[in-house]
Amino acid sequence: MSKRLIARLDIKGPNLIKGIHLEGLRVIGDPAEHALKYYHEGIDELIYLDTVASLYGRNSLNDVIRRTASEVFIPITVGGGIRTVENAEELLRCGADKVAVNTAAVNRPTLLVELAEKFGSQSIVLSVEAKRVSAGRWMVYTEGGREPSGIDVIDWCIQSQERGVGEILLTSIDQEGTRRGFDVDLIKAVTSAVNIPVIASGGMGSLDHLDDLFLNGNADAVAMADILHYKRKTLVEIRDYTIGKGLPVRRIRSQ
């Protein structure tokens, strides 16, 4: 199975932002400009997450998607505050290929069925924010990772697959922004439980963190933010590293 290198861009209003663990959020710059840069550097896919996600003021997000879709010809996933089928339709019309849902699906799981039936499973990504509860157990958090739901992550992933989601974007709240590596136990627990692709997010510090993630955790893709936005590694370095490890990532001619 081919492994994908994905850039995750968190958006607040018109800005690309990124949190650093225990330090808060920083504005990085213009989201569409960064997306275009990553596209030209060879990223496989993009994920935009709207961190404000309120009912109002979604115009800047729609604009970002439209701008990106007019000049970036790889799959684009958009999430953050999607509550209804109409919200999803609007984003798909602006140029998103897939929509990612978390809170609204936890509050009303039938939404996943409705989305999959209308747009097809390949367009629906379940976004899971997972926090460790005890050894081998994690809880689903909603509202951008702030609210405990009381729901077990593995159970939730299995049920959501049955409801028709096509992929899972799995973020470790414990590891996010720490640069200490992924929660590979979490990734492995989910990849073992479902048959759909799992995109791992949260914790990438150095290139060798990818070894454990792909070889042990069996992730199908990695969503990177910090390491790209803070320019700690280039995409060429990341891709060359994974190819060097014998991982089935896309090879790009003359880079």
Add this chain to the structure above:
Amino acid sequence: MRAETIGVIDYGAGNLFSVGRAIEYCGGSPLIISDPDDLAKVDRLVLPGVGAFGAGINHFLKKGFLPALQEFITRERPLLGICLGMQMLFSSSEEFGTHEGLNLIPGSVKKIDCGNQEFKIPCIGWYPLNRSLDAEAHQSFNTPLLKGVQIGDAVYFVHSYAANPTNSSNIVATTSYSSRSITAVVQRDNIYGCQFHPEKSGEIGLRIIKNFLEV
């Protein structure tokens, strides 16, 4: 020089806008066609599509596109089917029951079976294009649609079903999942098909779309 108008059929199976944007980027002028009569206005046509075969064919037929498409085919003008659009070009599919296709290229559409439990369906990701391994497919990779594309260039696939053309001479390029050969590009005269999404395959995909605007 005015950009040529490229018809993009809207039969309710999604994802038109990406295809339209890519055509525009490549110098064409996309015309989203919801009225079958408008097929007579274009000399180059794209049949996009995502989702299930049965639903796709049913929508296509219900909107009355079949006679207009058949007329387009008699004019021998270029047609490009993408993903579900490519699968619909064939004779039949076994997705969620047996369905008849448009029968423009003989063959059937079957579920991908790699005989490998670890291989996830739908298959999502970038996979490299290769020749057809069949001796009969002497035209393999030798098509104007793939001008400038090299063996090994990767494109973006997302599908659970794959086409099995009856005549291997219709297979122009393949990819492979877990050593199982998968039909990636087909051609029969002026009818082309890509199982992958050229509008989502970066520079390689845009090259393919540009080639289609010129075949």
